[in-house]
Amino acid sequence: MDLEFGEKYETLRAQARDFARSSWPLQGDEAKLPEREQGILWKERAIAAGFLHRTVPAAYGGGGLEPDVLAETVIRQELDEAGVPHRGSMQGTHMLVPTLLECGTEEQRQAYIRPTLTGVMRWCQGYSEPGSGSDLASLQSRAVVDGDEWVINGQKIWTTQATEAEMMFGLFRTEPDAPKHGGISYLLLSMDTPGIDPRPLQMMQGGLDFCEVFFNDVRIPAANIVGKRGEGWKVSRSTLKHERMLIGDSTGSRKSFEGLLELARNTPRDGRPAIEDPHIRQRIAELEGYVTAREWAVARIISAVAQNDDMKVMDDMLMAKIASTNVTQMTAKIAIDLLGDLGLEEPSGDAIVMGYGGTDAASWVSQYMTSLSGAIAGGSSNIQRNIIGERLYGLPRDRRPEGH
Amino acid sequence: MDFTLTEEQELLQETVRGFVANESPATAVREIFDGERSAKPALWKGLVEMGIAGLTVPETHGGAGLDLLDAALASEVLGHFAVPVPFLEHTLTVTALIEGGGSEQQSHWLPRLANGDALGTVALGEGEDTWQPTHWTARFENDVVTGTKRYVPAAEKAGVFVVGIAGGGLALVDASAAGVTVEPMPTVDRGRPLFTVHFENAAATELASAAAQRVLDAGLVLLAADSFGAADRLIRMTADYANTREQFGQVLAQFQGMKHQIADMAVDVVPTRGMWWYAAHAFDQKMAGAGRAAALAKSHVTDRAQQTARQAVECHGGIGFTWECDVQIWFKRVMQDRLLFGTPERLRENIAATGGW
Numbered sequence: 001m002d003l004e005f006g007e008k009y010e011t012l013r014a015q016a017r018d019f020a021r022s023s024w025p026l027q028g029d030e031a032k033l034p035e036r037e038q039g040i041l042w043k044e045r046a047i048a049a050g051f052l053h054r055t056v057p058a059a060y061g062g063g064g065l066e067p068d069v070l071a072e073t074v075i076r077q078e079l080d081e082a083g084v085p086h087r088g089s090m091q092g093t094h095m096l097v098p099t100l101l102e103c104g105t106e107e108q109r110q111a112y113i114r115p116t117l118t119g120v121m122r123w124c125q126g127y128s129e130p131g132s133g134s135d136l137a138s139l140q141s142r143a144v145v146d147g148d149e150w151v152i153n154g155q156k157i158w159t160t161q162a163t164e165a166e167m168m169f170g171l172f173r174t175e176p177d178a179p180k181h182g183g184i185s186y187l188l189l190s191m192d193t194p195g196i197d198p199r200p201l202q203m204m205q206g207g208l209d210f211c212e213v214f215f216n217d218v219r220i221p222a223a224n225i226v227g228k229r230g231e232g233w234k235v236s237r238s239t240l241k242h243e244r245m246l247i248g249d250s251t252g253s254r255k256s257f258e259g260l261l262e263l264a265r266n267t268p269r270d271g272r273p274a275i276e277d278p279h280i281r282q283r284i285a286e287l288e289g290y291v292t293a294r295e296w297a298v299a300r301i302i303s304a305v306a307q308n309d310d311m312k313v314m315d316d317m318l319m320a321k322i323a324s325t326n327v328t329q330m331t332a333k334i335a336i337d338l339l340g341d342l343g344l345e346e347p348s349g350d351a352i353v354m355g356y357g358g359t360d361a362a363s364w365v366s367q368y369m370t371s372l373s374g375a376i377a378g379g380s381s382n383i384q385r386n387i388i389g390e391r392l393y394g395l396p397r398d399r400r401p402e403g404h
Numbered sequence: 405m406d407f408t409l410t411e412e413q414e415l416l417q418e419t420v421r422g423f424v425a426n427e428s429p430a431t432a433v434r435e436i437f438d439g440e441r442s443a444k445p446a447l448w449k450g451l452v453e454m455g456i457a458g459l460t461v462p463e464t465h466g467g468a469g470l471d472l473l474d475a476a477l478a479s480e481v482l483g484h485f486a487v488p489v490p491f492l493e494h495t496l497t498v499t500a501l502i503e504g505g506g507s508e509q510q511s512h513w514l515p516r517l518a519n520g521d522a523l524g525t526v527a528l529g530e531g532e533d534t535w536q537p538t539h540w541t542a543r544f545e546n547d548v549v550t551g552t553k554r555y556v557p558a559a560e561k562a563g564v565f566v567v568g569i570a571g572g573g574l575a576l577v578d579a580s581a582a583g584v585t586v587e588p589m590p591t592v593d594r595g596r597p598l599f600t601v602h603f604e605n606a607a608a609t610e611l612a613s614a615a616a617q618r619v620l621d622a623g624l625v626l627l628a629a630d631s632f633g634a635a636d637r638l639i640r641m642t643a644d645y646a647n648t649r650e651q652f653g654q655v656l657a658q659f660q661g662m663k664h665q666i667a668d669m670a671v672d673v674v675p676t677r678g679m680w681w682y683a684a685h686a687f688d689q690k691m692a693g694a695g696r697a698a699a700l701a702k703s704h705v706t707d708r709a710q711q712t713a714r715q716a717v718e719c720h721g722g723i724g725f726t727w728e729c730d731v732q733i734w735f736k737r738v739m740q741d742r743l744l745f746g747t748p749e750r751l752r753e754n755i756a757a758t759g760g761w
């Protein structure tokens with residue numbers, strides 16, 4: 001056991017820090033560009049300097065380096081610390097790009113990966129439907145071939161960022177006679193194709209981050225399929241093979257823990273800061289137990305992955321999502337109790353956030369609600385419990401009706 | 405950065421596991437709980453022969469010269485099998501001597517502790533949750549100790565006591581000294597009995613007082629590791645039971661309520677492994693904040709383990725509620741781990757105070 005990163009990585013860390021500090025914020029005329037364009041400029045430079053998307057092949061716009069989880073960790077720590085716009089969208093850089101690298105054609109990789117990495121091309125994920133959530137493979141939106149085009153009809157829902165995104169990757173039923181999982185294809189759509197109609201849905205905290213998306217005879221090129229017809233389910237799961245996805249990240253939970261401490265310091269209770277209240281201290285100290293456990297679980301995963309020993313940490317990997325959802329929710333619950341009657345005030349404007357949004361009261365009210373999303377989106381907590389029980393403890397799969 | 409165990413550390417765990425799985429099956433622990441006999445001396449003797457008693461004793465004094473992390477890894481295995489041996493108290497005696505002993509004290513006791521000739525134990529708390537050095541009232545004056553210590557593990561077999569004294573220091577008392585009386589007390593974990601010990605002008609030598617906090621910190625780490633091992637075992641016992649017991653024409657595990665209860669137990673406990681690894685490592689490296697890490701690990705892991713133990717009883721139904729069912733053995737193991745050396749609540753007071761808030 002050695003918690004030092006060592007000279008090689010410390011050198012890299014120093015370089016990442018220097019780069020982050022000298023490259024951001026943008027200067028002069030560049031600083032006057034719209035926020036999004038500044039982000040794109042910065043990302044282009046960070047990729048060129050080898051600090052972003054390092055392992056994506058250079059031919060597709062990445063750094064072309066060998067995977068090195070320790071290098072990625074020190075770099076991410078420094079970029080986080082410096083507050084640069086390095087975080088891409090989950091959908092584009094974490095889901096679509098690995099999928100194309102695994103299953104895409106050369107043309108698809110050439111066309112989509114580079115602009116996705118820089119943020120020029122944004123993606124939304126068209127999976128869920130009104131009747132198909134956890135049981136995603138029951139989805140009904142269909143695509144049929146007509147000449148050299150797919151014609152799509154149906155509806156998606158809960159599609160995050162559908163109004164901003166230039167593109168969608170989605171799952172559509174293309175083989176209606178095949179069994180459930182075998183009748184789906186993975187298609188790529190430009191969001192300005194006629195017949196696509198995204199309509200924002202309001203979230204419980206007031207935000208408009210997700211949409212329902214209607215498809216009415218939407219025609220896209222037949223070539224816009226990833227993998228073969230009927231293989232969409234497999235394609236959509238292929239990225240799961242990259243277990244690195246399961247490493248998780250504990251920076252967020254430490255950051256919001258610190259935000260909670262700040263809130264407890266600034267919230268008066270009977271004329272004294274709430275943080276002096278013994279009961280509050282107990283709750284926060286107990287929470288710190290969970291936060292710390294997450295941090296060392298992540299460190300354990302990172303170290304094992306760096307040594308190609310992923311199997312040894314499969315338990316922590318399979319628990320990463322639900323454990324982090326739980327910590328996020330516990331933090332928000334303490335925050336709302338600290339706020340007391342301030343929690344009655346409806347958040348508006350910038351305080352309508354997804355996730356941890358800062359130490360002000362209204363952002364915490366948002367977070368009290370949006371911390372629930374982790375238990376629903378991307379494989380609900382109950383689905384995680386099934387996976388944990390079945391894969392780690394040999395418990396039987398649920399009995400399902402025939403065909404499911 | 406390498407937050408993994410070395411091959412030697414994995415081998416250490418395997419070796420201990422191999423031995424205790426054979427020599428300390430649940431049936432043997434059960435005989436102790438049923439009052440049919442106390443722990444087989446061969447069990448501790450066998451561990452001593454494997455070098456477990458001297459794990460952290462420096463090589464110059466006949467030990468293996470290993471770290472607290474290694475001892476914690478052994479604790480995990482001992483907790484997993486609920487092995488009824490005085491490993492915690494013995495190892496902490498070694499810690500007290502290493503951290504606070506003069507060369508004479510060390511060369512007298514460490515070799516005896518390493519080869520198992522003497523068993524060491526720690527007499528710290530005085531009842532009513534007085535585990536912190538600032539709480540201790542036993543008087544040490546003119547080379548004798550006077551006071552009463554409670555919940556002292558393995559006192560009846562101990563050859564040497566590390567005694568917490570007023571002012572927050574430690575004294576060393578040979579168990580054969582005049583004025584030492586050991587009184588059994590009924591305690592829940594029959595595998596690791598606790599005693600009340602009276603010291604009445606018992607001859608003693610002082611240890612450097614800085615050792616006191618280190619002994620406690622090491623104890624917190626070992627208790628966290630032990631309860632982690634026990635909780636892991638409880639989850640597996642529960643999964644096995646749920647996979648065999650049938651109701652409504654199917655195994656219990658087929659019911660999702662049951663499957664999810666077991667998954668939640670696991671999500672509570674399993675991610676805490678790195679926490680006590682780190683606390684042990686921080687102790688070994690004398691890192692800033694090592695004591696706080698130990699308190700975080702002990703309070704968190706034992707709390708989660710206790711909750712898991714309660715769920716394990718529930719998941720076993722009526723049988724889980726009986727003396728006859730082995731779940732009670734691990735339940736009580738975890739209970740003792742959680743309450744010894746301070747409740748989570750008391751530890752969290754320190755966590756808050758030392759966190760700068």
Ligand SMILES: Cc1cc2nc3c(=O)[nH]c(=O)nc-3n(C[C@H](O)[C@H](O)[C@H](O)COP(=O)(O)OP(=O)(O)OC[C@H]3O[C@@H](n4cnc5c(N)ncnc54)[C@H](O)[C@@H]3O)c2cc1C
Nearest residue numbers: 125126127128132133134158159160373376377378380382
């Ligand atoms: C903030 C947010 C963003 C999202 N973004 C996107 C997106 O960009 N693209 C997209 O395609 N989708 C997105 N989703 C949708 C998300 O993937 C689905 O909500 C999720 O898959 C759950 O499906 P559902 O909502 O239909 O709930 P259901 O599947 O109906 O589940 C309802 C409840 O039943 C439980 N349940 C379901 N099945 C089981 C079972 N087998 N055993 C036990 N319990 C079960 C669930 O745990 C849940 O508590 C988003 C959702 C949220 C909340």
